[in-house]
Amino acid sequence: MESQSALIEQSFDGRYSCSARDALDDLPDNFTITDPCIGGHPIVFASRGFLKMSGYARDEVVGRNGRIFQGPCTDRRSVMEIREAIREEWPIQISLLNYRKDGTPLWMLFHMSPVFDQDGGAVAHFVAVQVPISRRWRRSCSANGRNGVNLCEEVGGALRDVVLGSCRREVCSDGLAELGRISAFGSVLDSDSRGVEAEEPCEASDSEKQRAASAISQIMSVLTDYSKSTGRLVCGERC
Template sequence: MSVAGSLEVGLIEESFNARYSLWITEALDELPDNFTITDPCLSGHPIVFASRGFLKMTGYSRDEVIGKNGRGFQGPMTNRRSIMEIREAIREERPVQVSLLNYRKSGSPFWILFHMSPVFGKDDGKVIHFVAVQVPISGQRHHRSGFGEDWSDRCETAFGSCRREVSSGSLVRSGRSLQLEWDEKAELENWEHCEASECEKLRAVAAINNVLSVLTHYSELTGRLVCGNRCCSPRTGFLSSSLIISLCRVKQSFVLTDSRLPDMPIVYASDAFLRLTGYMRHEVLGRNCRFLSGADTDSLVLYEIKESIQNERSCTVQILNYRKDESPFWNLLHISPIRNASGKTAYFVGVQMEISCEKVEAKGLRPETRQLSVVAAVRVAVRGSSMAASLP
């Protein structure tokens, strides 16, 4: 397994191990419901747990699902409005219940009642996970009058020949192009929203409560309690799940520190930063960046960094840093203030590049240009998040 692959597995395991006791996965496996658990703090908002019922319903193995984003189960006839409702609920960190057309591994479509709810840290109000329950919708309530009785067979014929496989966080079609046996445009125009019954809606709520009950119980054993309702406002320094998801799209090595907190602790660290330094995320968050310094780090460079932060201005330096295994590396470090929508400095972003790697890179953007692109992306994410938070 590659270093990147090992890191990804470690981060997914940490998603549970850092919050719940060791028996959490066994307890969740005993639940009969179809559900997944995702972590918005990890790059791509991946699935970190999938129930046996969910795997049986979709035809995937657990290895094919873990680490992938839930959008991979959507397809060409999935309602875009329903997807936007889910995204909006994630941004606002609230529950949502919608009817959704998903696709099995075989390619065949099926309707579900999708009920998603956030899981909050009881002590800090931070979103830890999202639980998504999927209840199959029975009956043919999504058909308009005039559809033939062989609709299910035609769906199976059209979509079943096109196998769907998990790849790079989404499910992609392989083999020959999808050939519909009917006029696709006409069918899509007649495709009606599928409404779940009251019984199915109650089943979804009961399933969510079952999962939350297990998560709450096993968090009590570690003393890091979770709950289904936000018990307190998120503390300063904790990022919203929507901001974290936006930051996860930036693939270069960087950290975000909160200038409003004592000692300016790290509140976000990218996966690339973790790969560069060898640390796990929980070993980084809450610490000042000086832990990367060591015996041979130039104190004059550290002073230059301190001066630029105090004056709220950008700087670029070459500094000798140390990984977790204590091996040194030369770091081309760019630091820049990040202001919120009101124009006040809320964070500092530090973008790291190992100089030895950049010297042998013959093509592509200059290191300084790449660093500035990271700063720009982070600035857009922070301002967008702060503007959204100010809306009524």
């Protein structure tokens, strides 16, 4: 039986080649790539921007479950929406509260999209882009009374048990463990984001939503190009 590390390496390098890592790291975006076919739905790639943003080293993240990014105020309902998107193999864009390694909370726009095998049509990976929601926009939303849900409900044991995901067999049978903190965060945390309160939920701005969508498009372009070199072609939609 192959080790977890061997499965993770094969998941990425066997599909895109190791050269794809440098190409992805050259992108300015903050994102992770996960494999739902490996038990525990681990992260198989984390971008340089994500690592800087989250405060983790690459070897602390790759192979791990998204549970490490959760905190006491990660919203359970948002987690369930992500769970449903993974189970149905849909893209999703949603506001989410995650935490850096040092415990700093961060509101971000989480945009996840499936990557499909071009031949069989099965999901090979999920790409998750994270774009921090600006404090100015959060304050504007709060002023208009759009505070969202109470993010601190159902804290404690239930949230501590939330996980990023599992293989699709587990998703279908047991339900994917709540993935509140999938893959990490968005761009480098700027000074305006420090000190953000977890009690300030808000939707992302239109420009932040567009930024996330554009990032997904760029990442998919890189993955598609490099999958040609291995003969294991992928695409952004089920073919």
